[in-house]
Amino acid sequence: MPRAGAGGQVGSTGRCCGTIDDAMSSTHQTPVRLVVGAAIVDDLERPTRMLSARRTEPSALAGGWELPGGKVDEGESPLSALHREVLEELGVRIRLGVHVPGPLPGSTWPLGDRFEMLVWLAEVVEGVPAPIEDHDELRWLDLGDLRAVGWLPADLPIVERLGAMFGSPPRS
Numbered sequence: 001m002p003r004a005g006a007g008g009q010v011g012s013t014g015r016c017c018g019t020i021d022d023a024m025s026s027t028h029q030t031p032v033r034l035v036v037g038a039a040i041v042d043d044l045e046r047p048t049r050m051l052s053a054r055r056t057e058p059s060a061l062a063g064g065w066e067l068p069g070g071k072v073d074e075g076e077s078p079l080s081a082l083h084r085e086v087l088e089e090l091g092v093r094i095r096l097g098v099h100v101p102g103p104l105p106g107s108t109w110p111l112g113d114r115f116e117m118l119v120w121l122a123e124v125v126e127g128v129p130a131p132i133e134d135h136d137e138l139r140w141l142d143l144g145d146l147r148a149v150g151w152l153p154a155d156l157p158i159v160e161r162l163g164a165m166f167g168s169p170p171r172s
């Protein structure tokens with residue numbers, strides 16, 4: 001699996017190519033915007049729980065649970081964006097684990113028509129997560145019960161994959 005190394009700068013994903021490096025050094029071939037998300041676990045080496053966050057906006061997505069993260073800004077690398085978003089939203093610094101490959105070219109996960117997401121495992125190295133921005137509640141989920149919250153629809157395949165990675169497929 002790709003390591004969580006330094007990434008190139010990117011503003012959109014570009015669907016042409018087949019690797020995460022392509023997604024991370026896109027040439028803006030489509031209007032699809034790149035989003036990054038962190039599957040934050042309690043311990044990267046021996047995970048037992050994963051953090052979920054409940055969105056507050058926009059109204060169409062409010063109340064849905066998701067992975068902390070957000071859009072990659074123009075001229076920003078995906079990994080810088082992920083660290084920035086997690087710090088802004090939860091007030092914590094993280095250490096990244098493996099990339100969680102998605103099904104699209106560039107190893108991204110589809111989020112409707114307008115967004116694609118790169119996902120990494122992560123653990124907190126400084127601070128205690130709090131719903132500072134964009135969320136009104138955080139919840140640690142047992143890895144065997146990842147479906148305990150109402151995930152945004154686009155997150156369900158990601159959660160399924162994470163459950164398989166953790167060796168405990170989520171209950172339906």
Ligand SMILES: Nc1nc2c([nH]c(=O)n2[C@H]2C[C@H](O)[C@@H](COP(=O)(O)OP(=O)(O)OP(=O)(O)O)O2)c(=O)[nH]1
Nearest residue numbers: 035036037066067068069070071111115152154155
């Ligand atoms: N962060 C995140 N966004 C997700 C997930 N699932 C999902 O469908 N999305 C959607 C919601 C949004 O339409 C889009 C990401 O936008 P965002 O609102 O999180 O990005 P952001 O924090 O940079 O927000 P903003 O500054 O543009 O307001 O992707 C997920 O697990 N995490």
